[in-house]
Amino acid sequence: MTRRYARAPSSERAYAAVPFNRGAAITLVMGLSLSGVVAPCAFEGGMNGHVFGLYMAEQVIPQLPPNAIVVVDNLSAHHSEDARDAPEARGFIVFDEPQEVADETEDPRSEAEEEPTGIQVWFLPPYSPELSAVEECGSKVKALVRAAEPRTASEVIDAVGHAIGQVTPQDARGWFSDARRARAPRPRSRAANGGSHPSDQPRAGTNG
16 A cells, blocks of 8 residues: 655655555454544455354444444445344344334333343435544544555555554544534525525635
């Protein structure tokens, strides 16, 4: 792996060595909480339902606190039978649609019924990386790994571990805040309704 971008003095080129043989693919799967990265796992090969089920059962579930909510990408491998069996076998509630959460909350339960565990698994809507805080975490980890320029599988694993160690709780809180803002509905501009307002006009500013 190597950097995607580089800097050089004006009118000069930036040079770097890029490996010709890409080698085997390495998959990194991890969770993210307000405290930082949870249950990181890197392995050669691609993700499938069986592997994700093992990851949930052996890495994620043992680390979950009471009343936790696990938000999962809407990847097909995450919906496989193995992936669903892992949390359901331990009594966790799996929600495929947000409406199911409201229905379950409104459904009255008799006192004779056994109380379910507070841990729930929610799936994000399809094609919604802006709602997943761990996507931004992955971007930081990948950038740090590329900067290390590892050339072997073992060097990649070491670089991943070092990059994950640089993810701070402040980073995690910021990424969750970004995901929450992306979920909030955006007000329509008055110009779209045929009107205009000074606040609708472009403004100059700086990015912090």
